[in-house]
Amino acid sequence: MGLIARALELTGIATTLTSWNADRTVPIKPPRATYTNLARGATLGRPGDLAQQRRILEATLALLEQDAPLAPVYFPEE
Amino acid sequence: MEILEQRAAWESNFRSGWLAQHQQTGEFDWKRYQRPRNAEPVTGFGIPLATSRIVLISSAGGYLVRAQQPFDAAHPYGDYSIRTFPLYTPFDQIAYAHEHYDHTAVNADPQVLLPLRHLNDLENEQWLGDVAPQVISFMGYQPDVSRLLDETIPAIVDAAKAMGARGALLVPA
Numbered sequence: 681m682g683l684i685a686r687a688l689e690l691t692g693i694a695t696t697l698t699s700w701n702a703d704r705t706v707p708i709k710p711p712r713a714t715y716t717n718l719a720r721g722a723t724l725g726r727p728g729d730l731a732q733q734r735r736i737l738e739a740t741l742a743l744l745e746q747d748a749p750l751a752p753v754y755f756p757e758e
Numbered sequence: 759m760e761i762l763e764q765r766a767a768w769e770s771n772f773r774s775g776w777l778a779q780h781q782q783t784g785e786f787d788w789k790r791y792q793r794p795r796n797a798e799p800v801t802g803f804g805i806p807l808a809t810s811r812i813v814l815i816s817s818a819g820g821y822l823v824r825a826q827q828p829f830d831a832a833h834p835y836g837d838y839s840i841r842t843f844p845l846y847t848p849f850d851q852i853a854y855a856h857e858h859y860d861h862t863a864v865n866a867d868p869q870v871l872l873p874l875r876h877l878n879d880l881e882n883e884q885w886l887g888d889v890a891p892q893v894i895s896f897m898g899y900q901p902d903v904s905r906l907l908d909e910t911i912p913a914i915v916d917a918a919k920a921m922g923a924r925g926a927l928l929v930p931a
Contacts, residue, residue: 681929689801690759690761693926708794711799721859721861721863721864722870723931727867728867730869733870737876741927742807744804745805
């Protein structure tokens with residue numbers, strides 16, 4: 681996803697992503713990203729926890745209002 | 759600014775290492791797989807969320823179970839094609855062709871990977887300008903970065919531009 685984000689950004693489309701896998705994604709240097717401690721297969725939050733999903737979604741989308749590159753944003757969500 | 763710096767070196771390493779190993783032995787040696795990395799960030803301008811169109815891009819392998827071919831989830835070298843489906847698709851019409859993550863969570867609550875209803879809500883609350891009418895979907899097991907760069911990424915960029923997106927939310931599985 682990090683490479684796709686870079687490609688879109690270079691064409692003028694602002695990008696943001698969220699990932700549970702900072703180890704693999706940070707070195708690619710996507711323009712804007714949040715990182716959590718959530719599990720693979722549940723990137724936006726625990727099943728049924730709509731509040732958590734919405735919290736991570738809003739925080740990730742909010743990055744779009746800032747110019748890139750941004751430093752990685754880490755959330756203790758798990 | 760490049761999507762992937764030192765692409766030629768990455769390709770050489772991939773073909774002589776991980777790929778050659780698999781072709782010769784049928785075994786995957788992930789210790790020989792070089793993860794892509796970059797030294798330089800890319801720059802871009804921020805956008806006003808309340809007046810912008812946002813497109814959702816998912817690598818969960820989602821496809822329309824009755825209308826689209828599933829991704830080739832079992833292929834050892836991945837699937838580099840994309841699908842698009844309407845944002846308002848009922849979740850019971852979406853299946854997931856991807857063998858590299860546990861589907862327990864997404865089967866219990868699809869919004870853990872496809873936040874379609876959350877995005878509808880954010881649009882209705884005028885938190886977002888609007889959400890692009892189609893979701894861009896692919897299967898995120900794509901070990902050949904050259905094919906990702908040459909096939910998947912151009913298709914995604916074209917689809918996002920065709921929908922008039924100013925911003926993109928990327929959700930990996």
